[in-house]
Amino acid sequence: MRRLFFIVLLSFCAFQSFAEVTVVLNSGDGSISLVDRHTYQPIKHFYVGKEPHHLMSTPDNSALIVADAVSNDLVFLNPTTGEIEKRISRISDPYQIGFSPDKKWFVSNSLRLDRVDIYRAEDFSLVARIPLSSMPSHLAFNHESTMVFITLQGSNQLAAIDLATQKVAWIIPVGNTPAGIIMTPDNQHLLVGVMGENGVAVVDWRKAQIVKHIPTGVGAHNFMPLGDSRHVLISNRGGDTISLIDTQTLSVDHTFPIPGGPDDMEISQDMKELWVTCRWVKEVRVVDLTNYHITHVIPVGRSPHGLFFISHAPRQ
Amino acid sequence: MTDLLTPLQAFLFEHWIEPVFQYLGLQAYVENAYDATYLLLLGVIEVIILVAVFRPLEALKPVENWLDRRQVKIDVLYTLLHRLGFIPLALFFILWPITYSLDRSLRLHGFIPLSLEDWFPILYSNMWLSFIVYLLIIDFVGYWIHRLQHRLEWWWALHGLHHSQRQMSYWTDDRNHLLDDILTAALFSLLALLIGVAPNQLVIPLMLTRILQSFAHSNVAIDFGALGEKVLVSPRFHRIHHGIGIGSEGGNQSCNFAVLFPLWDILFGTARFNEPIHATGIQDQLTGRSYGEGFWAQQWLGLKRLGRTMKGLKA
Known part of the structure; x- marks a missing residue:
């Protein structure tokens, strides 16, 4: 009986250590909330730095990188358990980060100090610091990994930087307060969430031209691919809604309400479950994507921003 | 305390402050405005504490008695x-x-x-x-x-x-x-x-x-x-x-x-x-x-x- 008890206990501990967590960055209080991915219960809360905003996994999924703005470092977490593994310091004010698809470049936007830094992805050695006009916010790459596109939230522009030369290739006006940006699966268009225009600007990046505007909702903010290589979701943070966009027809399929300032999103592998941070109410909401009902409301820290779990849908 | 403040902060921000920022085309600064709302509420609480605690103390145990x-x-x-x-x-x-x-x-x-x-x-x-x-x-x-x-x-x-x-x-x-x-x-x-x-x-x-x-x-x-x-x-x-x-x-x-x-x-x-x-x-x-x-x-x-x-x- 005693032996059985220990076996059960050991199995439980083993399950606990391999249980999958959702990592939530609370930018307002410099902390991370870990939430059990399957029971939806908060399991841990710890301080990580001064302003953690965005996060992404390394190309090989071996680590989850938290961009720790103001603290000037990158924090590496175990992507399954959320435990801190290491820090890389002297990365200047990283706000939004990204790896180029060819895994050669690591790009970091400093929104506060109007600058984009380009590093070699293999060792995070600095290649170039590029000053830009105002508030570099989100970023996206073309599939060839020759260009990175940066939204300039403060100067209402979209900038393209040639990664080989680290020079600005072009800058175009794109509407009031551009934020999130994503490349369509066919590599033809950039979708830019333009907060002040309440919708998405569709940009033909080869011609550096806006070709269409898709109305989505007030404060159109950030994207997440659904995972079917066709649809993307966009959070309309000011209007408390999320819209599903068809990237082939470049139109909205559906819009559903999410109160509390929906911001960053994560989608389950089976594309049935959406997790979204609600910036203004210190909550993460979980949505059943088969009927768009909110199934769980999870309390987290102040101003939750980026979130991640390892068993997510494909990023396309 | 922050948990108690959150609904009030969210209400003030979403109903009063964010719409004004949207109207003025200042969406780039809404996150700063959200933080400022929090600091404003903390300031109000601070003033309430000052009056509620220190004013009675000054009345009970003053160093100096003032006519007005x-x-x-x-x-x-x-x-x-x-x-x-x-x-x-x-x-x-x-x-x-x-x-x-x-x-x-x-x-x-x-x-x-x-x-x-x-x-x-x-x-x-x-x-x-x-x-x-x-x-x-x-x-x-x-x-x-x-x-x-x-x-x-x-x-x-x-x-x-x-x-x-x-x-x-x-x-x-x-x-x-x-x-x-x-x-x-x-x-x-x-x-x-x-x-x-x-x-x-x-x-x-x-x-x-x-x-x-x-x-x-x-x-x-x-x-x-x-x-x-x-x-x-x-x-x-x-x-x-x-x-x-x-x-x-x-x-x-x-x-x-x-x-x-x-x-x-x-x-x-x-x-x-x-x-x-x-x-x-x-x-x-x-x-x-x-x-x-x-x-x-x-x-x-x-x-x-x-x-x-x-x-x-x-x-």
């Missing part, structure tokens, strides 16, 4: 301007372009300012240790700024306004010349470039220290006992600093400059614990000098005193 509180009224205005964020917001707009340019330029030249956490990584994971370290450094710098405010004639010309209150109360802490505020904030911004900014999670602990500073100015006959007086600045300790001809104008005898911890006064030989309590104010007020009664008169007279020192005269 007429002179106190102007200090209420200073406190509201500060604690509800008007003056901090103005300081931000004045100083941000300077600190931004400096910080940006340094980084473009490859210099990333170090922060305390770079030296002591343990601070990342221990909020209270982080709070204590940041607080000690900020208070240490505050002590030396305060000494300079008294030592430099031109700075005393401005800082004298703070000391000119003859009815010192819990409202007096923020009674400052605006130029004095700008100078002090600029020095603390410089400090932030050198050691990093205090983490956001320390907002509430730092708010508590501001309440303590208000308490130190209270018109209450309270001390913290022989040991406590040496640990934390008490109303008695700080009243000695404000005593006419004693704390602030005693030349080499000036004393009790500490903002929160008397430790600095003890270490640098400026602590006086056993001084009898004197009336507060500045000596030349006894011979009729006016420091102004209204806000703008006080600000203008401060500038005039500053002008005198620029000509090599006494403030």
